[in-house]
Amino acid sequence: MTSRLGEVRAFADEVRAAGIEHVVVLGMGGSSLACEVLRTARPAVAGWPRLHVLDSTDPGSVSACEAAAPPEKSLYVVSSKSGTTVEPLRLMDYFLAKCGGDAGRFCAITDPGSPFEAFAREKGFRKVFTNPADVGGRFSALSLFGLVPAALTGWDAAALLARAGAMADATREDSDLNPGLTLGRALAREAKAGRDKLVVLAAPDLESFGLWLEQLVAESVGKEGKGVVPVAGAPARDAAAYAPDSVFALVSHTGQVGQPEALAGALEAAGRTVLRFELDAPEALGAEFFRWEFATAVLGAELGVNPFDQPDVQAAKDMTKAALAELKSAGRLAAPEPAAGDDAWSVAFSKASAEAGRGAANNEEALSRFLASAAPGNYAALLAYVASDGRHADALAALR
Secondary structure: OHHHHHHHHHHHHHHHHOOOOEEEEEOOHHHOHHHHHHHHOOOOOOOOOEEEEEOOOOHHHHHHHHHHOOHHHEEEEEEOOOOOOHHHHHHHHHHHHHOOOOHHHEEEEEOOOOHHHHHHHHHOOOEEEEOOOOOOHHHOOOOHHHHHHHHHOOOOHHHHHHHHHHHHHHOOOOOOOOHHHHHHHHHHHHHHOOOOEEEEEEOHHHHHHHHHHHHHHHHHHOOOOOOOEEEOOOOOOOHHHOOOOEEEEEEEEOOOOOHHHHHHHHHHHOOOOEEEEEEOOHHHHHHHHHHHHHHHHHHHHHHOOOOOOOHHHHHHHHHHHHHHHHHHHHOOOOOOOOOEEOOOOEEOOOHHHHHHHOOOOOHHHHHHHHHHOOOOOOOOOOOOOOOOOOOOHHHHHHHO
8 A cells, every 4th residue: 555655645635735624434334434443543633634434324423424524614535345335325425415516525435447436537526546456345444445534634644554564564474473363363262262252442532443343353254153243332341240251352552541441450350361452652553453454364264264255244235225126116115013112112023033022011021032032142232223423322331
């Protein structure tokens, strides 16, 4: 990527000189999560546009982003590796209309030859970046998908790459001195011993690193009945309250002492495994991005799965397109009949879990039956389609 830095810097200087105040990344998953890490890892840089990341089509999230970054003062970076991802393209349509069709307020990042590249060039986007096609989305933090938004908002992209390069040099040998190899093997060793939940403890401004890590690890090795389940953003609890199937990663700043560090110490005192990672500067994220990408590849090899394919991801995309086609043709989406409910909310189950709700007197009974079916080592996932601007944070934490 160092060969592209001149192009990236020139564009960043152009955007800054134009007086643009906000850079809004429109993307999903690998195209947005590294940007979210960069957004929260340090305060906005004076004199540079402020970074925003919109990776949800929830109307509340879209409205909040529009209010925080007025279209007339913003540049929109539309990120889609395949060039066909539904969500960022629809977000692009929305904001393109808000800008009165002014394509000069848009930048594209995509694979060479994608349908989106052709569209962006034809439409007259301010800039079109093509990223190397052999870089998978969840491994793209140090590619143009991460570096362009970083440079646009005042990050030293060269310093990020320099720290990543130093980490890459350290991972070239098959020895205990290889930080990526030792991390991957440690995670595999823990998983094979039944400790397959990776709980991320992070400094407040690094909590989004756990979200990036969640996708990287879960999508890469969660297949064929194997894997490691990352747990990001979980409310802190007493060390003794954590399930025995957990291993912990502490991501913090050098010399920092706070609640995450205190919890990590208590866990270690209780005999739990805590893997520690300290950042001595914001640009050290470049090294950590590389370390964890390398370690994830090692973890996949140790577990006997291909960390670079994504059969379930593609299947989910195909099912989403089928559902949207159904909505367009029928005017509604098919939904399972509620097993229980009242005027405020209802509970429905898939065919596989229908027994939990059969004959339930109310929502609470139906949910209790469902949760009671969990066996040791299982986990419950809450997929909350709500605004992600923090207004629901306390409620979601209480549910967890």
